[in-house]
Amino acid sequence: MTEQQTGVNPQEPPRSPSRSIGIGRLLIAVYGVLALAATGRSFVQIVSRFDEAPLAYSLSALAAVVYVLATIALTAPSARWYRVAWITIGFEMLGVLVVGTLSLVDPALFQHATVWSVFGSGYLFIPLVLPVLGMWWLYTHRPDTHRPATHRPAARRAS
């Protein structure tokens, strides 16, 4: 590692209340991947065999939309999007817990895989872990309503 990398880089955005800095970037990226995965799967399910399990596949589509919304909400700095982030991530938590439990207790109900079946085991349990991390992130990065977005690093637009 060179000195350049260990030293303070003036281009590095300052620590700010924005939710999309530092490790939050990683959270957004992983949410993006999951949104893509859920959208892709639900697209295939609905196009090729929607009649087989309208309930499970509608749920897949809903989950996909919520993941996309959550990804956007995490990148957007406003207080309104902060609320949307809580709602969507809370919905995911609820979804993965309810559908995960039901898929184990009554497998007949969810014969067709959704992103949340068996607590997201088809997705390395990422759907189960991610909302927890997301809520922790939101809790520790509450928007400062008195000082709205004074430090918006230009790089935020990158997402």
Next chain:
Amino acid sequence: MIEWFSWLQLAIAVPAGVLCVVLGLLGRKPTDLTMGATLLVELLLLAQLVVALVAPLVGNEATGSLLEFYTYLISAILLPVAAGFWALIERSRWSTVILGVACLSVAVMIYRMVQIWTVQGV
């Protein structure tokens, strides 16, 4: 889909992903090494697309759903590109980690693609 080529892809995508994640967590900004590794993963995916398009013409048909296969393949092709642009725009350690996450996600998707192509109905 040529099976050995897919395993080669996995053998490159997984180490590339691990390398980027580790270097990113160590605080490295995206470098030629990490960007190059991601680019290699992307090029192999494009080669895979050509293979997938040509293979059925020479009698190597997919056993599973082609729609599902191509949804995975197209999504996989988009991932390193998105992560790469992210790394170009924002040169932070987390961009390196994100390159790694993209490579590892691609690896999982290639594995699923192999299953779809070779094992009917999985």
